[in-house]
Amino acid sequence: RDRRSHRHCRLPPGPTGWPLLGNILQLGSKPHQTLHALSKTYGPLLHLRFGSVHVIVASNATTAAHFLRTHDANFSSRPPNSGAEHIAYNYRDLVFAPYGPRWRMLRRLCALQLFSAKALENLRHVREEEVVCLVQGLARAGKPVDVGAAVNTCATNALSRALVGRRVFSVDGSGEGPEEFKEMVVELMRLAGVFNVGDFVPAIAWLDPQGLVRKMKKLHKRFDEFLNKLITEHQEMADKSNNDMLSLLVKLKDETDGEDVKLTDTEIKALLLNLFTAGTDTTSSTVEWALVELIRAPGLLGRLQDELDSVVGRDRLVSESDLSELPLLQAVVKETFRLHPSTPLSLPRVATEDCKVDGFFIPSGTTLLVNVWAIGRDPESWPDEPLAFRPDRFLPNGRHHGVDVKGGDFELIPFGAGRRVCAGLSLGLRMVQFMVATLVHAYNWVLMEGDQADGLDMEEAFGLTLRRAMPFVAHPVPRLSRKAYD
Numbered sequence: 001r002d003r004r005s006h007r008h009c010r011l012p013p014g015p016t017g018w019p020l021l022g023n024i025l026q027l028g029s030k031p032h033q034t035l036h037a038l039s040k041t042y043g044p045l046l047h048l049r050f051g052s053v054h055v056i057v058a059s060n061a062t063t064a065a066h067f068l069r070t071h072d073a074n075f076s077s078r079p080p081n082s083g084a085e086h087i088a089y090n091y092r093d094l095v096f097a098p099y100g101p102r103w104r105m106l107r108r109l110c111a112l113q114l115f116s117a118k119a120l121e122n123l124r125h126v127r128e129e130e131v132v133c134l135v136q137g138l139a140r141a142g143k144p145v146d147v148g149a150a151v152n153t154c155a156t157n158a159l160s161r162a163l164v165g166r167r168v169f170s171v172d173g174s175g176e177g178p179e180e181f182k183e184m185v186v187e188l189m190r191l192a193g194v195f196n197v198g199d200f201v202p203a204i205a206w207l208d209p210q211g212l213v214r215k216m217k218k219l220h221k222r223f224d225e226f227l228n229k230l231i232t233e234h235q236e237m238a239d240k241s242n243n244d245m246l247s248l249l250v251k252l253k254d255e256t257d258g259e260d261v262k263l264t265d266t267e268i269k270a271l272l273l274n275l276f277t278a279g280t281d282t283t284s285s286t287v288e289w290a291l292v293e294l295i296r297a298p299g300l301l302g303r304l305q306d307e308l309d310s311v312v313g314r315d316r317l318v319s320e321s322d323l324s325e326l327p328l329l330q331a332v333v334k335e336t337f338r339l340h341p342s343t344p345l346s347l348p349r350v351a352t353e354d355c356k357v358d359g360f361f362i363p364s365g366t367t368l369l370v371n372v373w374a375i376g377r378d379p380e381s382w383p384d385e386p387l388a389f390r391p392d393r394f395l396p397n398g399r400h401h402g403v404d405v406k407g408g409d410f411e412l413i414p415f416g417a418g419r420r421v422c423a424g425l426s427l428g429l430r431m432v433q434f435m436v437a438t439l440v441h442a443y444n445w446v447l448m449e450g451d452q453a454d455g456l457d458m459e460e461a462f463g464l465t466l467r468r469a470m471p472f473v474a475h476p477v478p479r480l481s482r483k484a485y486d
């Protein structure tokens with residue numbers, strides 16, 4: 001019925017592609033930028049063909065709302081892809097699970113154990129302890145530090161204590177662990193961000209033309225070993241009756257026997273893999289971008305330090321309960337998400353049925369990309385200096401006062417929106433705010449010799465997550481009274 005009633009509609013406009021491959025080779029090394037440029041020619045709803053697959057791209061707030069609000073139910077699964085198959089345990093995870101009972105179960109479990117207001121409050125001491133470790137580690141460093149790496153270790157440890165009841169990295173940052181783990185996550189994001197020709201041209205999938213599947217299988221093996229080790233260790237200390245996520249999952253595993261939706265070791269590993277990867281690099285790269293933006297704007301940094309000094313003082317570190325008292329901090333974090341969204345093309349969705357959007361025909365099986373990066377820079381939504389870092393736009397009297405990142409304001413959707421909005425939004429947002437506040441309050445950041453604040457490299461690296469091409473390295477100089485660091 002659908003197809004017949006929509007037949008008179010056209011597909012959305014878009015560039016002509018190559019025979020067989022379609023537009024896939026036209027994406028270049030930074031697809032979010034290429035797609036943004038194409039949207040200027042073809043409009044906010046763009047049609048492409050990747051091999052035999054229809055792909056549409058939403059590039060402004062109104063169009064994103066059509067899909068993620070009005071038609072969200074029809075776009076609440078993710079398209080098939082080799083990453084989900086070869087890395088994420090053949091779709092048995094949460095991120096790629098088809099919309100349905102298993103997705104619902106996994107998502108509920110996460111809410112219960114990790115992301116609800118109550119769970120978040122229960123885990124607050126863990127985050128605060130890990131942030132103290134971060135600050136103390138920086139105080140001990142006595143040398144310039146790679147800020148993203150230090151923040152990544154902190155975010156990963158805070159998460160791993162919630163997930164498996166212990167840190168995965170030593171707190172002094174020594175040893176191979178943190179770098180190796182971060183490198184694995186970055187590799188995952190890099191692989192997941194490449195459009196694999198084999199996903200769209202089945203006839204040549206077996207050739208693995210970009211060598212991606214081979215790399216995915218290899219990476220999967222490394223993650224699987226990491227997760228197996230965590231689970232084995234966890235079993236060995238099981239008598240300590242932990243209340244971490246893994247303990248809950250193991251308990252539930254036995255209870256789901258005979259139910260429609262099974263929870264086995266594979267689902268458990270897949271879920272842990274999701275949470276470890278979705279929750280670390282996204283968070284730490286946002287903190288890194290925020291800090292660089294602040295250092296490029298010394299006046300703004302000074303204002304933020306004044307805000308922190310007046311709310312927190314100089315005798316203690318920031319605590320999570322201070323965050324709600326820090327409007328400029330919150331505005332800085334929003335502005336960072338606007339210009340540097342962690343996942344510039346969000347995560348893809350797929351049309352389950354034919355539909356008609358904005359007068360255009362969208363066939364079932366179409367992949368939907370939402371260009372969150374382009375939406376954050378769209379002059380229609382952000383008329384005042386859209387490319388400049390101006391957190392004041394979110395403060396009272398600012399044009400965007402009240403606009404939030406939580407999925408209700410479509411001009412700012414770094415966490416996506418709708419049914420499949422980021423599951424870890426509450427935690428991710430809080431960790432980013434908490435770490436940015438702490439790093440700015442506890443330290444002045446002195447640049448490396450030869451670096452100039454206004455000359456810092458702002459180049460983006462390629463991948464599913466929008467990392468800096470150049471890591472940000474600077475020297476932390478304490479600015480609080482001594483006892484704050486004890």
Ligand code: HEM
Pocket residue numbers: 094095096107159274275276278279280282283286341342343346347348414415416417418419420421422423424425427428429432
């Ligand atoms: C700066 C922090 C983060 C950002 C910007 C971010 C962004 C996103 C985005 C854009 C999506 C896709 C949403 C959609 O399809 O509409 C997503 C999904 C997801 N995120 Fe996050 N994320 C962040 C942190 C986290 C954290 C801390 C966790 C967990 C520890 C997490 C877990 C997930 C999961 C499980 C999904 C899949 C949800 C589903 O398919 O139902 N994220 N995230």
